[in-house]
Amino acid sequence: MLFTDVIRKKRDGGELSADEIAFFVKGLADGSVPAEQVSALAMAVFLNSMTAAEAGLLTMGMAASGTVLNWADEHLDGPVVDKHSTGGVGDKVSFLLAPIAAACGCFVPMISGRGLGHTGGTTDKVESIPGYNATPDFSLFRKVVKEAGCAIIGQTEDLAPADRRFYAIRDVTATVESVPLITASILSKKIAAGLDALVMDIKVGSGAFMVSMDRAEELARSIIDTAAAANLKTHAIITDMNECLGETAGNALEIAESVAYLRNDHRESRLDDVVMSLTAEMLVVSGLEGNRNVARQKADDAVTSGKAAEAFDRMVQAMGGPKNFVDTYATHLPKAEFEIPVFAEAEGYLAAVDAFALGNSIIELGGGRRALSDNLDLSVGLSGVTPIGSLVNRQRPLAIVHAASEASAQVAAEMIRAACVVSDSPPAERPVIYENLRGRE
Numbered sequence: 001m002l003f004t005d006v007i008r009k010k011r012d013g014g015e016l017s018a019d020e021i022a023f024f025v026k027g028l029a030d031g032s033v034p035a036e037q038v039s040a041l042a043m044a045v046f047l048n049s050m051t052a053a054e055a056g057l058l059t060m061g062m063a064a065s066g067t068v069l070n071w072a073d074e075h076l077d078g079p080v081v082d083k084h085s086t087g088g089v090g091d092k093v094s095f096l097l098a099p100i101a102a103a104c105g106c107f108v109p110m111i112s113g114r115g116l117g118h119t120g121g122t123t124d125k126v127e128s129i130p131g132y133n134a135t136p137d138f139s140l141f142r143k144v145v146k147e148a149g150c151a152i153i154g155q156t157e158d159l160a161p162a163d164r165r166f167y168a169i170r171d172v173t174a175t176v177e178s179v180p181l182i183t184a185s186i187l188s189k190k191i192a193a194g195l196d197a198l199v200m201d202i203k204v205g206s207g208a209f210m211v212s213m214d215r216a217e218e219l220a221r222s223i224i225d226t227a228a229a230a231n232l233k234t235h236a237i238i239t240d241m242n243e244c245l246g247e248t249a250g251n252a253l254e255i256a257e258s259v260a261y262l263r264n265d266h267r268e269s270r271l272d273d274v275v276m277s278l279t280a281e282m283l284v285v286s287g288l289e290g291n292r293n294v295a296r297q298k299a300d301d302a303v304t305s306g307k308a309a310e311a312f313d314r315m316v317q318a319m320g321g322p323k324n325f326v327d328t329y330a331t332h333l334p335k336a337e338f339e340i341p342v343f344a345e346a347e348g349y350l351a352a353v354d355a356f357a358l359g360n361s362i363i364e365l366g367g368g369r370r371a372l373s374d375n376l377d378l379s380v381g382l383s384g385v386t387p388i389g390s391l392v393n394r395q396r397p398l399a400i401v402h403a404a405s406e407a408s409a410q411v412a413a414e415m416i417r418a419a420c421v422v423s424d425s426p427p428a429e430r431p432v433i434y435e436n437l438r439g440r441e
């Protein structure tokens with residue numbers, strides 16, 4: 001088979017056969033299809049899309065291109081279930097949902113990504129905990145999932161290596177935003193992780209991959225249907241990403257907000273709604289609970305009883321982090337030298353935020369990546385990020401910038417001011433949970 005014929009077929013709008021997709025996946029994994037041909041096929045798919053059957057074959061092929069975890073040998077007394085988010089600004093849900101779900105009887109092997117561009121990465125954030133090893137071998141990963149109920153680690157070399165290469169090439173060829181390619185990319189890794197069930201958090205808005213509701217629904221449907229064909233039961237929730245989720249954005253600052261939440265000291269309401277909704281959905285999709293309201297109550301009880309905080313502590317310690325981190329986190333997390341409040345030009349109601357620009361201000365501070373090889377300053381970012389609808393004035397800033405230098409703080413402050421629209425009247429209320437989608441059961 002000649003790969004140019006495969007590219008030509010897709011370029012002309014044809015449907016690739018199982019053999020052609022298998023040839024592509026093999027070429028991705030062993031390097032026999034060079035990057036320029038991978039790019040050409042990615043662009044042909046971006047322009048002409050894929051059928052559900054093609055997306056399914058690509059998903060399964062990439063899932064099988066490396067190690068596929070099997071949890072049966074661990075004899076876990078609960079379902080193996082995970083959540084995946086399409087990414088947003090201030091998205092710290094994983095640090096909350098994983099231990100809460102663990103405290104409710106789930107086992108959560110969470111394999112997350114590093115941040116690139118305006119959204120931060122869960123792996124970078126968890127690495128702001130001193131000593132935390134986010135790249136353990138599989139035997140430690142399995143042990144921690146079994147003993148703590150959850151483990152959050154970074155992407156490994158051996159899980160879906162075909163996707164690893166494909167994603168890196170898509171990232172630099174403007175071909176990421178394709179529904180079948182995103183579907184195959186996300187699901188190949190989740191299937192390789194050996195899950196029983198999955199909940200997707202599909203974010204929509206100015207800080208998300210999917211900026212329109214139509215596109216978010218299309219992605220949710222594609223993921224649910226492709227996962228069902230692969231026997232991975234998946235539900236999806238479409239959530240708002242038109243502003244920072246919670247009150248912080250930036251690696252260590254988000255860990256601090258997460259611990260305060262788990263301690264039940266402070267739960268910002270929009271963040272709380274997203275965490276409770278997604279965790280309840282995990283209990284439902286995995287069959288642990290039939291009723292969503294009861295599931296939500298169980299998730300809430302796991303926080304108020306301290307059981308979720310205990311699960312988080314167990315995970316952190318088992319992964320090499322400090323003992324009793326939940327009680328001592330303030331002394332362990334890195335702190336930036338400069339803290340500067342950013343005030344709006346005039347008093348008024350915060351009416352809208354360009355969340356994409358807010359995320360870019362973290363890159364400017366050194367807390368996010370322009371290229372995968374960039375080193376991050378984990379201490380920088382934003383705290384006290386004011387939610388849309390609040391009155392801002394000389395007493396109430398838009399946010400507090402945490403920076404390594406006064407100069408970088410001033411640049412970020414300008415970006416934040418430019419990203420915020422202040423108006424004389426309060427904006428209409430917006431929900432944070434838009435839609436709950438399930439498979440055709």
Ligand code: URA
Pocket residue numbers: 086167176181182183185186
């Ligand atoms: N996240 C992924 O893992 N893959 C994509 O294609 C997009 C987001």
